[in-house]
Amino acid sequence: MPTTIDLESLGFDNGGHLLVDRALAGLDPGERLVVRGRHPALGVHLAAWCRAEGHRLDPDAAAPTIVRGSADRDRWRGAPRAGRTAADVVPRASREWGLAARSALVEPGGPALSVDWVDRDLVWADIAPQLYAQATANQWDPATAVDWTAAGSVPDDVEDAVVQVMTFLVENEQAALMIPARLLSRLHPHYREVMQLLAAQAADEARHLEVFTRRGLMHRDRLGLSGAGGRASLQTLLEEPDFTLASFLLSVLGEGSFLDLLHFLHRHAPDRVTADVTRLAARDEARHVAFGVAHTAHVVRADPGFLHRLRTAVERRHAALADTAGLNKQVFDALVVLAAGSWEPAAIARGWQDVLRLQQAMDSGRRRRLEYIGFPDDEAAALSALHTRNFM
Amino acid sequence: MSRTLLLGAVAYDPKVVTIWTGFRSWFAERGLDLDYVLYSHYERQVEDLLAGRIDLAWNSPLAWIRAERLARARGLELRTVAMRDTDRDLTSVIVVRAEADLHSPADLRGRTVATGAIDSPQATLLPLALLRGAGVAPTDVDLLRFDVGVGLHGDHIGGERDAAAALLAGRADAACLIDASLLLFGRDGTLPSASVRVLAQTEPYDHCNMSVGPAADRALVDHFGELLLSMSYADDSARPLLDLEGLKEWLPGRTDRYAALDGAVTDTGFYLPDGTLGADDYRP
Ligand SMILES: [Fe+2]
Ligand SMILES: [Fe+2]
Numbered sequence: 001m002p003t004t005i006d007l008e009s010l011g012f013d014n015g016g017h018l019l020v021d022r023a024l025a026g027l028d029p030g031e032r033l034v035v036r037g038r039h040p041a042l043g044v045h046l047a048a049w050c051r052a053e054g055h056r057l058d059p060d061a062a063a064p065t066i067v068r069g070s071a072d073r074d075r076w077r078g079a080p081r082a083g084r085t086a087a088d089v090v091p092r093a094s095r096e097w098g099l100a101a102r103s104a105l106v107e108p109g110g111p112a113l114s115v116d117w118v119d120r121d122l123v124w125a126d127i128a129p130q131l132y133a134q135a136t137a138n139q140w141d142p143a144t145a146v147d148w149t150a151a152g153s154v155p156d157d158v159e160d161a162v163v164q165v166m167t168f169l170v171e172n173e174q175a176a177l178m179i180p181a182r183l184l185s186r187l188h189p190h191y192r193e194v195m196q197l198l199a200a201q202a203a204d205e206a207r208h209l210e211v212f213t214r215r216g217l218m219h220r221d222r223l224g225l226s227g228a229g230g231r232a233s234l235q236t237l238l239e240e241p242d243f244t245l246a247s248f249l250l251s252v253l254g255e256g257s258f259l260d261l262l263h264f265l266h267r268h269a270p271d272r273v274t275a276d277v278t279r280l281a282a283r284d285e286a287r288h289v290a291f292g293v294a295h296t297a298h299v300v301r302a303d304p305g306f307l308h309r310l311r312t313a314v315e316r317r318h319a320a321l322a323d324t325a326g327l328n329k330q331v332f333d334a335l336v337v338l339a340a341g342s343w344e345p346a347a348i349a350r351g352w353q354d355v356l357r358l359q360q361a362m363d364s365g366r367r368r369r370l371e372y373i374g375f376p377d378d379e380a381a382a383l384s385a386l387h388t389r390n391f392m
Numbered sequence: 393m394s395r396t397l398l399l400g401a402v403a404y405d406p407k408v409v410t411i412w413t414g415f416r417s418w419f420a421e422r423g424l425d426l427d428y429v430l431y432s433h434y435e436r437q438v439e440d441l442l443a444g445r446i447d448l449a450w451n452s453p454l455a456w457i458r459a460e461r462l463a464r465a466r467g468l469e470l471r472t473v474a475m476r477d478t479d480r481d482l483t484s485v486i487v488v489r490a491e492a493d494l495h496s497p498a499d500l501r502g503r504t505v506a507t508g509a510i511d512s513p514q515a516t517l518l519p520l521a522l523l524r525g526a527g528v529a530p531t532d533v534d535l536l537r538f539d540v541g542v543g544l545h546g547d548h549i550g551g552e553r554d555a556a557a558a559l560l561a562g563r564a565d566a567a568c569l570i571d572a573s574l575l576l577f578g579r580d581g582t583l584p585s586a587s588v589r590v591l592a593q594t595e596p597y598d599h600c601n602m603s604v605g606p607a608a609d610r611a612l613v614d615h616f617g618e619l620l621l622s623m624s625y626a627d628d629s630a631r632p633l634l635d636l637e638g639l640k641e642w643l644p645g646r647t648d649r650y651a652a653l654d655g656a657v658t659d660t661g662f663y664l665p666d667g668t669l670g671a672d673d674y675r676p
Binding site for chain 1: 477478480481482483485571572574575578579583584585586589590593596624625626628629631632638640641
């Protein structure tokens with residue numbers, strides 16, 4: 001007695017094939033399925049459908065009878081799974097998986113994905129999923145997170161310093177936005193938490209751009225000066241093609257130092273808006289630094305020889321920037337004025353000392369992170385000293 | 393270098409380039425040098441096949457009928473090396489609106505019957521032969537012919553779609569379709585569920601085949617046929633090509649299910665016995 005299915009009045013013009021497919025799923029190729037039903041065109045539909053699907057309709061059977069074909073199974077024969085879970089990402093993702101979701105069954109034969117990074121240990125950090133969750137939980141709206149009406153009155157000559165510092169920050173944020181955006185587009189989506197985190201990072205930087213620009217233009221109709229040396233320094237970051245080296249130079253050393261700068265600006269902010277925007281940006285930057293450090297440490301754990309490449313990257317960048325001025329004079333002076341809060345000689349002396357302390361804080365932060373990654377302390381000190389004078 | 397096998401195909405759709413370029417490299421990887429020529433309609437392809445300008449022709453059933461007639465008239469022999477699993481045992485149907493008071497082909501006398509293009513075996517020639525067999529001559533009905541893609545022998549589905557739309561809109565009392573189009577139009581909403589009823593259905597017939605020209609190198613063609621029949625749907629290098637060309641499996645060609653179409657061609661004088669074009673208003 002062959003398997004029988006009754007479609008009642010359901011036709012193939014109303015989804016009848018779903019029931020037939022479901023019944024065929026339980027049969028092996030060559031086995032028969034009798035299809036009963038009252039739809040007037042059932043016979044015509046069934047013949048055309050079987051032909052298209054690679055089944056056969058037995059011409060000699062009294063009731064419409066499908067002889068099951070194998071095309072549907074052939075399509076999935078040898079189909080691989082696109083890896084497993086976030087907790088269990090594979091060491092090497094296949095480009096043949098294309099855009100298939102992680103853990104999906106992948107029909108072979110689709111176009112291969114053109115991405116550069118397919119190796120877990122070149123892009124991953126175990127903390128990436130948590131950092132991504134944190135990043136989405138901590139997104140803020142520039143329109144409401146900052147009280148833009150709390151403009152306050154800042155003396156004109158201190159406002160000049162604020163505008164110059166904001167000009168510098170915007171320049172840095174632009175580089176910080178472009179780099180994760182470039183990296184994430186070259187990454188295999190199997191490591192999607194890293195991709196998502198980089199996307200959130202790019203969104204963070206987009207907000208930073210906005211709030212720093214807005215603060216810079218709050219009392220002025222244009223921004224300040226852009227020094228050639230500062231731009232040259234940032235551009236060396238954009239030109240780094242390697243994922244880990246780019247992440248290391250940008251997030252560990254650059255954003256690590258930047259974090260101290262934002263804390264400094266928050267402390268010395270002459271008005272509420274400046275205090276708000278630097279505080280909000282610093283919170284995001286801490287997350288960017290955390291991924292850079294965790295990822296670089298992950299790579300070094302997998303391959304201690306990578307320390308050498310990190311060292312070379314710092315030295316190469318230092319050499320490339322040896323002939324430039326580094327931080328422009330106007331930015332440095334503006335930081336002193338901000339810390340001083342006025343142009344009184346005694347205040348300027350205090351401000352000068354504060355900026356020196358800022359640089360020391362940046363240095364010790366860099367050394368701490370370099371040691372965490374795996375550098376011995378003397379080497380960490382030497383590398384920190386080679387970091388760009390432009391902070392980022 | 394081995395000799396090139398030259399195949400003709402009709403470019404009824406831009407995807408034809410993708411298909412035969414894909415087959416060409418699939419064969420090249422297996423050491424067979426296949427190249428292809430595209431035609432804008434079947435008539436020139438058939439003439440070139442007989443003239444030995446191409447070795448193989450991916451022929452519509454109507455093109456096969458004509459090629460056979462031309463060959464016979466010249467004392468030449470034709471054969472076919474393969475066909476798709478989907479080329480076997482097709483049927484055409486004549487459908488009417490579900491509520492129409494039409495119950496047999498004879499009821500269509502004096503009514504408007506929508507068909508596909510003049511050269512469509514499935515949507516014109518075979519259904520009209522079915523009517524003739526039931527005693528309804530083409531002159532007994534008003535024919536509403538949708539000449540979309542003339543020369544493509546019905547490969548373009550546009551004429552059938554127009555016929556179905558005319559039926560639904562009341563501009564025709566019946567429409568002629570291939571069974572697969574009835575299924576497709578039922579599923580894509582062109583013919584809403586329960587809107588039409590099958591009035592008559594033809595006997596099963598076969599569709600396209602890979603025809604071999606009289607001058608083709610026999611051993612080379614046989615090798616081509618073996619490779620073609622070895623293509624497996626389980627092989628992901630072949631499957632995308634099979635999907636595009638609309639089959640799961642190549643089968644040996646057979647030529648014994650073209651009799652109904654041959655009869656229709658004779659009755660209408662679409663082609664003359666020697667294979668010359670006979671229909672006055674056929675302009676491929
Ligand atoms: Fe930022
Ligand atoms: Fe950042």
